[in-house]
Amino acid sequence: MNGAINYTYGFSHGVEWGWPIAVYLLLAGISGGALIVALLVRFYKKQQVDTPLLKAASLVSFVTIALGMVFLVGDLEKPLYFWKILIHYNFTSVMSIGVMAISIYIPLSLIMCFYLFEKEISVVLAKKSQLLGYFEMVMVLLKKIRPMIEVLSVVFAVVICAYTGFLISVLVRFPILNTAILPALFVVSGLSAGTASASMVASYLFKEDTHSSDLKTLHVIEWPIMAVEIMLIAMLFVSLLVGNEFQQTTTVAFQSGVYANLFWFGVMGVGFGLPLVLNFALGKHVAHSHMAFYLSGMASVLGVLCLRMFIIYAGQTFSI
Amino acid sequence: MENDGKRRAFLKVLGLGSVSLGTAGYSVALGTGKAEKKPHYGMIFDQNKCVGCTDCEVACRKVNEVPEGQVRLYVENKTDPSTPMDKKYVRVSCQQCEDAPCVAVCPSKACHRDVKTGIVTMNPDDCIACKYCIVACPYDVRFINHKTKAAENCNFCLNTNLAKGKEPACVESCKYKALVFGDLNDENAYINQILHVKDHVRMKPTYGTKPSLRYIPVVKVGV
Numbered sequence: 119m120n121g122a123i124n125y126t127y128g129f130s131h132g133v134e135w136g137w138p139i140a141v142y143l144l145l146a147g148i149s150g151g152a153l154i155v156a157l158l159v160r161f162y163k164k165q166q167v168d169t170p171l172l173k174a175a176s177l178v179s180f181v182t183i184a185l186g187m188v189f190l191v192g193d194l195e196k197p198l199y200f201w202k203i204l205i206h207y208n209f210t211s212v213m214s215i216g217v218m219a220i221s222i223y224i225p226l227s228l229i230m231c232f233y234l235f236e237k238e239i240s241v242v243l244a245k246k247s248q249l250l251g252y253f254e255m256v257m258v259l260l261k262k263i264r265p266m267i268e269v270l271s272v273v274f275a276v277v278i279c280a281y282t283g284f285l286i287s288v289l290v291r292f293p294i295l296n297t298a299i300l301p302a303l304f305v306v307s308g309l310s311a312g313t314a315s316a317s318m319v320a321s322y323l324f325k326e327d328t329h330s331s332d333l334k335t336l337h338v339i340e341w342p343i344m345a346v347e348i349m350l351i352a353m354l355f356v357s358l359l360v361g362n363e364f365q366q367t368t369t370v371a372f373q374s375g376v377y378a379n380l381f382w383f384g385v386m387g388v389g390f391g392l393p394l395v396l397n398f399a400l401g402k403h404v405a406h407s408h409m410a411f412y413l414s415g416m417a418s419v420l421g422v423l424c425l426r427m428f429i430i431y432a433g434q435t436f437s438i
Numbered sequence: 439m440e441n442d443g444k445r446r447a448f449l450k451v452l453g454l455g456s457v458s459l460g461t462a463g464y465s466v467a468l469g470t471g472k473a474e475k476k477p478h479y480g481m482i483f484d485q486n487k488c489v490g491c492t493d494c495e496v497a498c499r500k501v502n503e504v505p506e507g508q509v510r511l512y513v514e515n516k517t518d519p520s521t522p523m524d525k526k527y528v529r530v531s532c533q534q535c536e537d538a539p540c541v542a543v544c545p546s547k548a549c550h551r552d553v554k555t556g557i558v559t560m561n562p563d564d565c566i567a568c569k570y571c572i573v574a575c576p577y578d579v580r581f582i583n584h585k586t587k588a589a590e591n592c593n594f595c596l597n598t599n600l601a602k603g604k605e606p607a608c609v610e611s612c613k614y615k616a617l618v619f620g621d622l623n624d625e626n627a628y629i630n631q632i633l634h635v636k637d638h639v640r641m642k643p644t645y646g647t648k649p650s651l652r653y654i655p656v657v658k659v660g661v
C-alpha cells in the first residue's frame with residue numbers, strides 16, 4: 119500500500135451482498151451436493167432400480183436450485199431486467215459463467231425428476247390426455263440418454279457448487295473471500311448439506327428406512343466429508359493468519375464479536391458439534407433413534423447456512 | 439504537422455465531441471498511414487493545492503444529476519489529528535483502472551469501457567443492479583444510483599461535460615487548480631508536462647488495476 123496518500127472512505131457503506139445471497143449459496147450447495155452424492159452412490163453400487171435416495175436427491179436438487187433462483191433474482195434491484203444477462207453475455211464474469219451453468223443445470227435436474235417421478239407425473243397428466251401423450255413421447259427419447267444425463271448432472275452439480283465459491287473469491291477487496299480455498303470449501307460443505315437434506319427427505323417422504331444400506335453408506339461418508347470441511351476451514355484461517363497485514367487483521371472475525379459467535383456456535387457448535395454428540399457421545403440408543411437422525415441432519419444444514427452467512431457477512435465487513 | 443496541431447488543440451478537438459474525436463483520429467491515421475494512438479484519459483489530484491472546499495463535489499452532483507445523499511466524488515479530510523494545522527485532503531472517486539475489475543465482472547456488460555475514449559462508464563439501461571461491480575471494485579467507489587437503480591461511477595463526465603467539449607465539472611470548478619485532466623497518450627498534453635516534473639503515485643497499486651488517476655501527495659521536507 120501507498121503510505122504517502124490514501125483514503126478510508128468508501129461508497130458501499132457496509133455489506134452489499136446480504137442474507138439472500140447467503141441463502142442462495144446454501145440452496146445451490148444443497149442442490150449440487152444432494153445430486154452428487156446420490157448419483158455417485160448409484161454409480162458406485164451399480165444400481166439399476168430407482169432408489170428412494172435418488173428420488174429424494176432429484177427432488178431436493180430441483181426444488182432448492184429453483185428456490186435459490188428466487189432469492190438470487192429477488193436480491194437484484196431490478197429483478198425484471200434479469201434477462202439482460204442472457205443477451206449481454208460476458209465471458210470474463212464468473213456470474214455470467216454461473217448463469218450459463220445454471221441454465222444447463224436446472225433442466226438437467228428437472229430431467230432427473232422426470233426419470234424418477236415418471237409415474238407420478240403421468241398420474242397428474244392423465245386428465246389432460248394430450249399432454250400425457252407429449253410427455254410419454256419425450257420420456258421415450260430421454261430414457262435413451264439417461265446414462266449421459268446422469269453423468270452430466272454430476273459434472274454440472276460440481277460446477278454449480280464450485281462456481282458459487284469462485285463468484286466471491288474473485289473479490290480482491292475482501293481478504294476472507296479472496297482465497298483459493300473458498301471454491302473447494304463450498305463444494306465440500308455443499309456435499310455435507312446435500313447429503314443431510316437428501317437423507318432426511320428420503321426417509322421422511324419416501325419412507326426409506328434410516329438404517330437402509332444407502333442411508334448407511336451416506337452416514338459413513340458424512341464423517342470424512344465433515345473432516346475435510348474442518349480441514350479446509352482451518353486452512354482458510356491459517357492462510358489469513360500467515361498472510362499480509364490485511365489478511366492478518368481479518369482473523370479477528372474468528373476471534374471476537376458477532377461473527378465469531380456465528381462461527382463458533384453456528385458453524386462449529388451446531389454444524390459439527392451437535393451431529394458428533396448425537397451420534398457418538400450419547401450411546402447407541404440415542405444414535406440410532408429417529409430423533410437423532412433428523413436432528414443431526416438439520417444441524418448439518420443449519421451449520422452450512424451459518425458458514426455461508428459467516429463468509430458473506432464477515433467477508434465483506436473486513437475490507438482492505 | 440496537421441497531426442501535431444490536432445494534438446495540441448486537444449481541448450478544441452474534444453469540443454467536437456467524442457464521436458468526432460474518434461473520426462478525426464481515424465482520418466489522420468488514414469492520411470498519414472500511421473496508426474493514431476487511442477486516447478487514454480487521466481486525471482491528477484494535487485494534494486498540495488486542494489483546500490477541501492468541496493466545490494468539485496457540488497459541481498459533479500449538479501452536472502451529472504447525482505441524487506441527494508449520493509456522490510461520484512468525495513473529498514475526504516485526511517488531516518492528521520496530531521498536526522491539525524497541516525490540512526490534508528484526498529479525492530475519493532473511480533480510479534479509471536486500465537484493467538478494471540468492474541468491467542470484467544459485470545454480467546450484463548452494462549459497466550463497460552467506452553469504445554471511442556476508453557473511459558470506464560455505464561449503460562444504466564442494461565444494469566440489473568446485481569452489485570457485483572461494487573463488491574469487485576478494489577477502491578469501493580461505485581454505488582447504485584437511487585433514481586436510475588443502476589450502478590454508477592465517475593466517468594470523467596463522459597456524457598455530460600465531455601460530450602459538450604468542456605473539461606469535467608470537478609476540474610472546471612476547482613478554483614485552486616488541484617485537478618488536471620487530459621490525454622495521457624498525448625505527449626504534449628498539460629497533464630503529461632506535470633507528471634514529468636512532479637512526483638506522483640497511484641492509489642493502492644498492489645491491486646494491479648493500473649489506475650488512470652494520479653495523486654501528488656504532500657511531502658513534508660525539513661523539520
Ligand code: SF4
Pocket residue numbers: 531532533534535538539540541558574575576577578579580591647
Ligand atoms: S476504480 Fe473501481 S469503478 Fe473505477 S474503474 Fe477501477 S474498478 Fe472500476
Ligand code: SF4
Pocket residue numbers: 543544545546547548549564565566567568569570571572588589
Ligand atoms: S450492478 Fe449493474 S453494472 Fe454492476 S455488475 Fe451488476 S449489472 Fe453490471
Ligand code: SF4
Pocket residue numbers: 497498499501502510511531591592593594595606607608609
Ligand atoms: S470527472 Fe465528472 S463525474 Fe468524475 S468526479 Fe469529476 S465531475 Fe464527477
